[in-house]
Each structure stands twice: as structure tokens, then as C-alpha cells.
Amino acid sequence: MLNGTTIKEYAYSLGFDIARITSAEAFPEAERVLQERIAQGLLDGLPWFTAERAAVSCHPNALLPEARSIITLAMFYLTQQPDEPDDGVPRGRISRYAWGDDYHEIIKPKLQQFATWLRDYARDEVPExxxxxxxxxxxxxxxxxxxRAGLGWYGKNTNILTRGWGSWVFLAEIVTNLPSGGNDGSPFDTPSKASCGACDICLRACPTAALPAPYVLDNTRCISFLTIELRGSIPIELRPLMGNLIFGCDICQQVCPVNVVTERRLGLRSDGKISSASSQPIQFHPRREFRPRPETGSSPELIPLLALTEEQFRERFRGSPIKRAKRRGLLRNVCVALGNIGDPRAVPALIGALHDVEALVRGHAAWALGRIGGEEAKRALEEALVGEEDEEVRNEVRCALG
Ligand code: B12
Ligand code: SF4
Ligand code: SF4
Known part of the structure; x- marks a missing residue:
């Protein structure tokens, strides 16, 4: 049995904020839930999330035949939100996890370094x-x-809540054949007893009703899915509910009392001001990597984003999670946000987007123009109908004119 404390100390030295160790036994309850959600269509829209994949993902031995333990890790990404400039121009909102650098690129090299260290540390006990x-x-x-490892507990919004950082953490794991245990003496760490109790604030706060019951998320309605993962058109009935969110959604986390208390304790508040709570906030050093990038920040101006070329998009979002949406996805989201904000200053840029190379962008620009309305928008929509060949876009234009 290897010393769990030493392994965790190494995790902390690498920059992880929580480390726990659990066995590599299967996760039968998770498998049951995943299969049920897939059958109910609640994970529709994620073509890779198949029943076969779910089965494998709940059996660590299917991923590593000799697996004996799993080191589970969390890294917080809380940072201070910059004050939004008071310039009155239409702005979008980006979810917190995407303000800074792409966490996959930050965490993966640390896991690789961890694996190298483990090999060296356990060489005498486990040669391979x-x-x-x-x-x-x-x-x-x-x-x-x-x-299972007690790193945190399930919130009713389905996110893992932790002591210390709320749900503002990324998760990672190392599945290994090491017989490593929890703290000295105990075989493995045990689950937390914490729970949401009677609270249901997040369920009521979700703008699209994507949390139909505690611990159940309907992927097809979640704004995170609609703005990041969805490759096609956003269902028309959901667009007005998306406000100015252009990449991901944090609403069910922002309202969570566990997160609110966490942010107060750390001297942060969701509006970016230092807390005035009477208790003295603790010293808090946000990670540089997850601070808002200067070129995009947390609430970028929307109109200039519509002018981004493919190359400018790649350049601007290199190393940022936002690149996942691709240019066409981001501009689609920008159109929806502008339609919801309803500021007529966006009309010329949206008319430009009516002629974008991507049909997806043209269709959503039409929707936004229909929402904003006015003579100029109407004329542009009528003109677009003359030259537009894509049937889906033509439908969007007709709808917008209707
Ligand atoms: C698919 C996916 C999505 C999908 C679906 C999300 C979902 N809730 O399933 C979409 C695109 C919507 C999404 C959104 C987000 N995601 Co995501 N996503 C994933 C991914 C790849 C798989 C998740 C999964 O398996 N879903 C299937 C469902 C059925 O699983 P589940 O909700 O965990 O199911 C459990 C609970 O329901 C629970 N349960 C069921 N019944 C009951 C009853 C009781 C009483 C209890 C206690 C528990 C319980 O048991 C189930 C099985 O374990 C993971 C990474 C990974 N490989 O695991 C990241 C991951 C979950 N995402 C993450 C993040 C950060 C987000 C966003 C916050 C991003 C954003 N700001 O927009 C949002 C949060 C939305 C939300 N409210 O969950 C983090 C979450 C970190 C955390 N603290 O929990 C993860 C872990 C990535 C990472 N490695 O850090 N995501
Ligand atoms: S991330 Fe947003 S849309 Fe998705 S469940 Fe939470 S509040 Fe609802
Ligand atoms: S808002 Fe309430 S119900 Fe939702 S995750 Fe937080 S504590 Fe749980």
C-alpha cells in the first residue's frame, strides 16, 4: 500500500487544489443513471454520448485492465470579474470557465508530470x-x-460542489494500477455527507427549464450545450430565453448559496466587487491562467465580433476554450444575443451578417433583425430573400418578416 498522503502532497505541489483517492471499482449507480438519461433523450445532441461509451466510462477496468485506484483532482478557476465598462454598447456574457486559458491545456501536462513522478515514486513496490x-x-x-472519493458532493444542478471552492472547479483523474490508499491507514477516501438539503434555488433559476428535477439535466435545453456543443440551429423557442449568453452558462452556479458563501469568503462577489461582509475575507490568489484574457474578457462587445474572419477568429481564440464553438457557432450565438438585447445600433452589423459565408450565421442574423425590427431591418430582410438560396435561411427570413 502506497502512502496516500505523499501522493496528495505531490498533487498540491503541482498546483491542484483538492486531491482524493478512491478504488477502481465500477460505478454501477452512475451507469444506471447514464443509461436511463440516454434512453430518455436527455443527452440528445451529443452524438458521442452513446450507451456503449457510458458503459465503458463507468468501468475503470475497461479503460485500464489492471486498474486498482483512481486519484481524483480538482483545480479551482475562480477569479475576480472585471467591472463591465459603462459605455452602454451591447455586450455578451461568457461563462467563467472560459474567461482565461483552455483548462485542458493547463491540466493535461500536469497529469503527465504526475504520471512520471508516480512511476518513479512507486518503482520499488510496482515495477510497471x-x-x-x-x-x-x-x-x-x-x-x-x-x-465517491469525497472530493465534493452532487448539487441538484448536477455539478460537484466542494468545500473551499464551491462548484468553480475543474475535475481530472489518474486511473492507475497502484494499490494506493487514502490517508495513512485508511484504504480509500470516503464520500462526503454534505447535500443540498431542501434548497432548490438552481432549479428555479434556470432560464430554459433545463433542470426538470433535482440532479437531472436536459442537455437539449441547456444554454451551455446550445452555445458550445450544438453545431446547427438553436431551436427558435429557446433563443429568447438565452439573454446575452454567448458561450456557456453559469446561472445555476451563480445562484447557488454554496458558491455565494465561497465567493464572499474569498473576497469576491459575482458583480466583481470586494465583499463588504463583516467577516474578513481570506487571502486569495486567483490563477493567472484563468483570469479574463484582455482580448475577450468576460463580457465582450458584440457588434465587432460579427466582423471576425475565420483567420481572425483563430488568432483571437487560440488557447481559449471559446475556439470549441468555431467561428460559425460563436457568430450564431452573437446574433441571438443581439436579437435579445434589441439595440438598433446592431442593425447594420446584422445586415452585414445576413451575407455571411455561413448559412448558420445568415439564418440567426435574420432572426435577430426580426426581433429588433424597424424599416432598415425589414428592407434588408426583403432584399436577402431575393438572393438567398439556402432553404433553411429563407425560412428564417420569412419567419423574421412574419
Ligand atoms: C456532457 C457534459 C456536459 C453537457 C451535459 C451536462 C450534464 N449535466 O450532464 C453540457 C454541455 C450541458 C455541459 C455543461 C456544463 N459543463 Co460539462 N461536462 C460534460 C461531461 C463531458 C460528461 C458529463 C456527464 O457524464 N453527463 C451525464 C449525466 C447523466 O451525468 P451526471 O449529471 O454527472 O449524473 C450524475 C448525477 O445526476 C447523479 N445523480 C443522479 N441522481 C441523483 C440523486 C441524488 C440524490 C444524488 C446525490 C445524485 C444523483 O448521479 C449521476 C451519475 O453519477 C463532463 C466531463 C466528464 N468526462 O465527465 C463535463 C463536466 C461535467 N462539465 C463541467 C462544466 C464546468 C460544465 C459547465 C459549468 C460549463 C459552463 N459554464 O457552461 C456546464 C454546467 C451545466 C450543468 N448544470 O451541469 C465540469 C463540471 C465540474 C463540476 N464542478 O462539477 C466537468 C466535470 C468537466 C471537468 N472535467 O471539469 N457539460
Ligand atoms: S447551465 Fe444554464 S441553462 Fe444549463 S442548467 Fe444551468 S442555468 Fe440552466
Ligand atoms: S442552488 Fe441549492 S439546490 Fe442548487 S446546487 Fe446549490 S445548494 Fe444545491
């Missing part, structure tokens, strides 16, 4: 140390592992 590394994209149920 094997590891599989996971952060988000891998076939591993990140949250189920974190829950």
Missing part, C-alpha cells in the same frame, strides 16, 4: 506503473469519481 489520464474529454465519469 500504469496510468490513464483524464480531464473532461476522456471516457471517464469525472463527477461520479469525485463524488
Amino acid at each position: 506503473v500504469e496510468t490513464r489520464l483524464f480531464v473532461d474529454t476522456g471516457r471517464m465519469v469525472d463527477r461520479a469519481v469525485a463524488q
Whole structure:
């Protein structure tokens, strides 16, 4: 049995904020829930989220045949939100995890370094140390592992809540053949007893009713899915509910009392001001990597984004999670946000977007012009109908004119 404390100390030295260790046994309850959600269509829209994949992801031995333990890790990404400039121009909102650098690119090298260290550390006990590394994209149920290891507990919004950082953490794991245990003496760490109790604030706060019941998320209605993962058109009935969110959504986390208390304790508040709570905030050093990038920040101006070329998009979002939406996805989201804000100053830029190379952008620009209304928008829509050949866009234009 290797010393869990030493392994955790190494995790902290690498910059992880929470480390726990659990066994590599299967996750039968998670598997049951995943299969049920897939069958109910609640994960529709994610073509890779298949029943087969769910089965594998709940069996660490299917990922590493000799697996004996899982080191589960969390890294917080809380930073101070910059004050929004008081210039009155239409702005979008980006979810907190995407303000800074792409966490996959930050965490993956640390996991690799961890694996190298483990091989060296355990050489005498296990000559052939094997590891599989996971952060988000891998076939591993990140949250189920974190829950069993007591790294945190499930919130009703389905996010893992932690002591110290609320749900503002990224999760990662190392599946290994090491027989490593929890703290000295105990075989493995145990689940937390914390729970949401009677609270249901997040369920009521979700603007699209994507949380139909506690611990149940309907992917097809979640703004995070609609703005990041969805490749096609955003369902027309959901667009007005998306406000100015252009990449991800934090609403069910922002309203969570566990997060509110966390931010107060750290001297942060969701509006970016230092808390005036009577208790003295503790010393808090946000990670540089997750601070808002100067070129985009947390609430970028929307109109200039519509003018981005493919090349400018790639340049501006290199190393940022936002690149995942691709130019066409981001501009689609910008159109929806501008339509919801309803500021007529966006009309010329949206008319420009009516002639974008991407049909997806043209269609959503039409929707936005229809929402803003006015003579100029109407004329541009009528003109667009003459030259437009894409049937889906033509429908959007007709709808907007109607
Ligand atoms: C697919 C996916 C999405 C999808 C679907 C999200 C979802 N809730 O399923 C979409 C695109 C919508 C999404 C959005 C977001 N995601 Co995401 N996503 C994933 C991914 C790849 C798989 C998640 C999954 O398996 N979903 C399937 C469902 C069924 O699983 P589940 O909700 O965990 O199911 C459990 C609970 O329901 C629970 N449960 C069920 N019934 C009951 C009853 C009781 C009483 C209890 C206690 C528990 C319980 O048990 C189930 C099985 O373990 C993971 C990474 C990974 N590889 O795991 C990241 C991950 C979950 N995402 C993450 C993040 C940060 C986000 C966003 C915050 C991003 C953003 N700001 O927009 C949002 C949050 C939305 C939300 N409210 O969950 C983090 C979450 C970190 C955390 N603290 O929990 C993860 C872990 C990535 C990472 N490695 O850091 N995501
Ligand atoms: S991320 Fe937003 S849309 Fe998704 S469940 Fe939470 S509040 Fe609802
Ligand atoms: S808002 Fe309430 S119910 Fe939702 S996750 Fe937080 S504590 Fe749980």
C-alpha cells in the first residue's frame, strides 16, 4: 500500500487544489443513471454520448485492465470579474470557465508530470506503473469519481460542489494500477455527507427549464450545450430565453448559496466587487491562467465580433476554450444575443451578417433583425430573400418578416 498522503502532497505541489483517492471499482449507480438519461433523450445532441461509451466510462477496468485506484483532482478557476465598462454598447456574457486559458491545456501536462513522478515514486513496490489520464474529454465519469472519493458532493444542478471552492472547479483523474490508499491507514477516501438539503434555488433559476428535477439535466435545453456543443440551429423557442449568453452558462452556479458563501469568503462577489461582509475575507490568489484574457474578457462587445474572419477568429481564440464553438457557432450565438438585447445600433452589423459565408450565421442574423425590427431591418430582410438560396435561411427570413 502506497502512502496516500505523499501522493496528495505531490498533487498540491503541482498546483491542484483538492486531491482524493478512491478504488477502481465500477460505478454501477452512475451507469444506471447514464443509461436511463440516454434512453430518455436527455443527452440528445451529443452524438458521442452513446450507451456503449457510458458503459465503458463507468468501468475503470475497461479503460485500464489492471486498474486498482483512481486519484481524483480538482483545480479551482475562480477569479475576480472585471467591472463591465459603462459605455452602454451591447455586450455578451461568457461563462467563467472560459474567461482565461483552455483548462485542458493547463491540466493535461500536469497529469503527465504526475504520471512520471508516480512511476518513479512507486518503482520499488510496482515495477510497471500504469496510468490513464483524464480531464473532461476522456471516457471517464469525472463527477461520479469525485463524488465517491469525497472530493465534493452532487448539487441538484448536477455539478460537484466542494468545500473551499464551491462548484468553480475543474475535475481530472489518474486511473492507475497502484494499490494506493487514502490517508495513512485508511484504504480509500470516503464520500462526503454534505447535500443540498431542501434548497432548490438552481432549479428555479434556470432560464430554459433545463433542470426538470433535482440532479437531472436536459442537455437539449441547456444554454451551455446550445452555445458550445450544438453545431446547427438553436431551436427558435429557446433563443429568447438565452439573454446575452454567448458561450456557456453559469446561472445555476451563480445562484447557488454554496458558491455565494465561497465567493464572499474569498473576497469576491459575482458583480466583481470586494465583499463588504463583516467577516474578513481570506487571502486569495486567483490563477493567472484563468483570469479574463484582455482580448475577450468576460463580457465582450458584440457588434465587432460579427466582423471576425475565420483567420481572425483563430488568432483571437487560440488557447481559449471559446475556439470549441468555431467561428460559425460563436457568430450564431452573437446574433441571438443581439436579437435579445434589441439595440438598433446592431442593425447594420446584422445586415452585414445576413451575407455571411455561413448559412448558420445568415439564418440567426435574420432572426435577430426580426426581433429588433424597424424599416432598415425589414428592407434588408426583403432584399436577402431575393438572393438567398439556402432553404433553411429563407425560412428564417420569412419567419423574421412574419
Ligand atoms: C456532457 C457534459 C456536459 C453537457 C451535459 C451536462 C450534464 N449535466 O450532464 C453540457 C454541455 C450541458 C455541459 C455543461 C456544463 N459543463 Co460539462 N461536462 C460534460 C461531461 C463531458 C460528461 C458529463 C456527464 O457524464 N453527463 C451525464 C449525466 C447523466 O451525468 P451526471 O449529471 O454527472 O449524473 C450524475 C448525477 O445526476 C447523479 N445523480 C443522479 N441522481 C441523483 C440523486 C441524488 C440524490 C444524488 C446525490 C445524485 C444523483 O448521479 C449521476 C451519475 O453519477 C463532463 C466531463 C466528464 N468526462 O465527465 C463535463 C463536466 C461535467 N462539465 C463541467 C462544466 C464546468 C460544465 C459547465 C459549468 C460549463 C459552463 N459554464 O457552461 C456546464 C454546467 C451545466 C450543468 N448544470 O451541469 C465540469 C463540471 C465540474 C463540476 N464542478 O462539477 C466537468 C466535470 C468537466 C471537468 N472535467 O471539469 N457539460
Ligand atoms: S447551465 Fe444554464 S441553462 Fe444549463 S442548467 Fe444551468 S442555468 Fe440552466
Ligand atoms: S442552488 Fe441549492 S439546490 Fe442548487 S446546487 Fe446549490 S445548494 Fe444545491
